[in-house]
Amino acid sequence: MEDAASAELRVSAPLEQLPTPGLQGRDLAEELHHVEYPGLVRFLLLHGASWSEAQDAAQDAFTQMCRPGTSIRYPKAWLRTVAWRSWLRQQVCEEPCAEVPDAPTAHWQSPAHAAELGVEERRVIELLLLLPAKQRAVMAWTLDGFTAQESAEAMGITPEAARQNLSRARATLKAQLGLEGSGDRYVEEER
Structure with a gap:
């Protein structure tokens, strides 16, 4: 490092x-x-x-x-x-853990x-904390205004890995929030 x-x-x-x-x-x-x-x-x-x-x-x-x-x-x-x-x-x-620690919670x-925080914001944060560590890290860097390239530099990974983790994190969050295909529903409701 x-x-x-x-x-x-x-x-x-x-x-x-x-x-x-x-x-x-x-x-x-x-x-x-x-x-x-x-x-x-x-x-x-x-x-x-x-x-x-x-x-x-x-x-x-x-x-x-x-x-x-x-x-x-x-x-x-x-x-x-x-x-x-x-x-x-x-x-x-300092010592090896006998058990894998639980995912972080909103404690x-x-x-x-x-x-x-509103109800929706709390829900999004809870979902962010359930993401795998690298996906959560890239999302945190992105939400703070950093590019995938800058996130990769800070995390010591390749820009491709950062973009892939960001894409996976976004897809997971969209699915968990029920936002998949929401653009299609909006178009059909307008007609």
């Missing part, structure tokens, strides 16, 4: 194009924390992290950002890559977050 300083994607605006280009050091870190932290936590939740795991991994990314000598050009992508890798490291078992919701 690459080190955090070299793990930069180019989906977000470069640092100099941020609304506060003159900020540096701690001031910059505080501004980025204010702007990026909620989206970063949501990104990790979509990967299947628990609420506390997502917060820990997000905070770890901001801590790494403040290390001396760290150079960041695309902060949104850098923070997500570092936080995602931090969360993955949290998932590594990550804080009371405030649960109140913000």
